[in-house]
Amino acid sequence: MQKSPRITIGMVIGCTAAIGLSAYALAASPIPMQLWLIHPLDSLKLAQGDNPHPVKLITPVIAPLSAMAELGKTLFYDPSLSGSGKESCASCHDPHNAYGPPVGSGPVMLGGPTGHSAGFRAVPSLRYLYRQPPFTIAPDPTGDNDTVVTLSQQAAQAADSPRVPKSVNNTHTSAANLVPHGGLFWDGRVNTLQQQADGPLFNPVEMDAGTPARVATILELGPHATLLRQLFGQSVFDNPNHTVSEAMFAIARYQIEDPGFHPFSSKYDAWLVGKARFTPAELRGYLLFNDPNKGNCAACHLSQPTRDHLPPQFTDAQYEALGVPRNPNIPANGDPHFFDMGICGPFRTDMSKQTQYCGLFLTPSLRNAATRHAFFHNGVFHDLTQVMDWYVNRDLHPERFYPKDAAGTVIKYNDIPAEYRKNVDTFDAPFNRHPGDAPALTQAEQADIITFIKTLTDADAKNQPD
Numbered sequence: 495m496q497k498s499p500r501i502t503i504g505m506v507i508g509c510t511a512a513i514g515l516s517a518y519a520l521a522a523s524p525i526p527m528q529l530w531l532i533h534p535l536d537s538l539k540l541a542q543g544d545n546p547h548p549v550k551l552i553t554p555v556i557a558p559l560s561a562m563a564e565l566g567k568t569l570f571y572d573p574s575l576s577g578s579g580k581e582s583c584a585s586c587h588d589p590h591n592a593y594g595p596p597v598g599s600g601p602v603m604l605g606g607p608t609g610h611s612a613g614f615r616a617v618p619s620l621r622y623l624y625r626q627p628p629f630t631i632a633p634d635p636t637g638d639n640d641t642v643v644t645l646s647q648q649a650a651q652a653a654d655s656p657r658v659p660k661s662v663n664n665t666h667t668s669a670a671n672l673v674p675h676g677g678l679f680w681d682g683r684v685n686t687l688q689q690q691a692d693g694p695l696f697n698p699v700e701m702d703a704g705t706p707a708r709v710a711t712i713l714e715l716g717p718h719a720t721l722l723r724q725l726f727g728q729s730v731f732d733n734p735n736h737t738v739s740e741a742m743f744a745i746a747r748y749q750i751e752d753p754g755f756h757p758f759s760s761k762y763d764a765w766l767v768g769k770a771r772f773t774p775a776e777l778r779g780y781l782l783f784n785d786p787n788k789g790n791c792a793a794c795h796l797s798q799p800t801r802d803h804l805p806p807q808f809t810d811a812q813y814e815a816l817g818v819p820r821n822p823n824i825p826a827n828g829d830p831h832f833f834d835m836g837i838c839g840p841f842r843t844d845m846s847k848q849t850q851y852c853g854l855f856l857t858p859s860l861r862n863a864a865t866r867h868a869f870f871h872n873g874v875f876h877d878l879t880q881v882m883d884w885y886v887n888r889d890l891h892p893e894r895f896y897p898k899d900a901a902g903t904v905i906k907y908n909d910i911p912a913e914y915r916k917n918v919d920t921f922d923a924p925f926n927r928h929p930g931d932a933p934a935l936t937q938a939e940q941a942d943i944i945t946f947i948k949t950l951t952d953a954d955a956k957n958q959p960d
């Protein structure tokens with residue numbers, strides 16, 4: 495095995511914390527990070543907090559909203575569509591909180607006819623979904639696809655395919671793993687923003703809008719009728735399903751066109767283009783986040799721009815079973831037989847036979863994660879300190895996170911039925927630890943990673959207080 499050169503920032507400027515840095519093999523990345531650590535000038539720039547190799551980033555063009563998107567915007571904020579008459583998309587996807595759950599809400603949002611029915615999952619941010627690919631079980635989609643392959647055929651193929659462990663060193667190789675990838679919602683059950691919008695609209699614990707006929711009537715009698723006719727033609731109200739689907743198309747256009755859904759105004763974006771300087775703690779956090787022997791976070795939460803200069807989304811859009819603890823504050827979890835198993839159900843129904851995917855959830859973007867107070871699909875953790883503690887100690891001190899059974903044995907990964915707990919990722923760092931091993935990150939290092947994650951917060955959003 496090739497031995498990695500170990501260089502410490504402390505050697506360069508005498509930083510207080512001497513961080514052991516392994517060489518990175520991000521050869522295919524537009525930023526060859528390994529060079530920064532080998533060249534004295536690059537490491538000097540880095541040690542001063544500067545990006546040694548600023549890049550140009552290609553972000554969505556900013557233009558006035560089309561009439562379609564303007565209509566979508568009004569609908570996004572319109573509570574009259576909901577069953578209670580009180581809930582709009584913005585009630586759960588708060589524009590003042592990066593379109594994630596509003597400050598002060600619980601692990602899941604309340605909705606339904608009286609606004610008191612609890613949901614099942616944490617509300618994701620609606621930012622940065624514009625590049626989310628459709629759901630497949632294949633290497634990252636490459637375009638032309640002339641043979642139609644069903645998802646179960648893909649799953650069967652994937653079952654025989656070996657899997658490369660994910661490391662910051664090999665994100666290009668692991669992108670070729672035959673694993674579930676893409677799609678929207680925590681389980682990828684819909685592909686496009688348009689398909690997605692009528693999910694919450696008709697979901698009885700969300701907007702609870704009733705039938706398409708009800709929504710179509712509200713739209714026809716409401717203030718948007720003229721615009722709907724102008725945009726979609728006189729026949730737009732002839733068929734309620736058609737009416738709803740056009741209205742949802744408008745909401746999707748709003749999310750795609752409005753720069754508020756992809757502002758790229760974080761300190762990290764400014765750092766990438768060479769217009770901001772990291773503090774020493776941010777720099778340490780950045781390096782730990784990207785170090786395959788430390789956080790290894792960037793193996794899944796991709797942190798580097800793509801080869802064609804698109805800014806990083808902080809997700810590889812793949813699915814993993816991390817085995818987060820069950821959240822007793824979700825009312826549905828009062829039933830010991832109820833399990834939210836992600837890809838294999840119960841909210842998604844087409845993959846229930848693919849039990850190798852039970853417990854797998856979409857890797858979320860970490861952009862604006864520091865503004866959240868409900869983490870993971872079930873909102874079980876409330877701040878990043880708890881998240882980091884669990885990442886580092888999941889298998890070292892499981893008794894701190896999971897309950898015990900009658901015999902006193904800790905029930906690790908207790909939010910997944912026992913027979914599927916083998917799906918939990920125990921091979922990608924930092925999940926490859928065993929009791930007695932040294933923790934992947936010290937407490938000070940965990941704090942540094944949190945400080946780095948705060949640089950991913952957009953200018954108009956606010957980090958949660960520590």
Ligand code: HEC
Nearest residue numbers: 582583586603604605615616617618678679680691694700
């Ligand atoms: C009662 C709260 C609530 C309301 C109201 C609501 N949503 Fe959501 N939204 C959620 C939750 C919870 C999820 C995650 C659900 C899941 O994964 O099954 C979600 C997921 C999404 C996603 C997928 C995001 C991702 O990262 O995959 C989109 C897009 C979305 N909602 C858009 C909308 C739109 C558009 C509206 C209005 C028509 C709306 N939502 C109304 C709670 C809500």
Ligand code: HEC
Nearest residue numbers: 789790791794814816855856857858869870871881922923
């Ligand atoms: C093997 C892939 C993988 C690695 C490595 C990884 N994560 Fe994650 N991360 C995920 C997945 C998958 C989820 C969602 C799991 C769920 O909800 O059940 C997640 C969720 C999160 C969340 C919650 C975000 C939200 O919106 O709820 C945070 C914060 C986070 N990860 C930070 C980190 C940090 C920091 C590291 C490095 C110490 C890291 N992750 C390493 C895959 C990974």
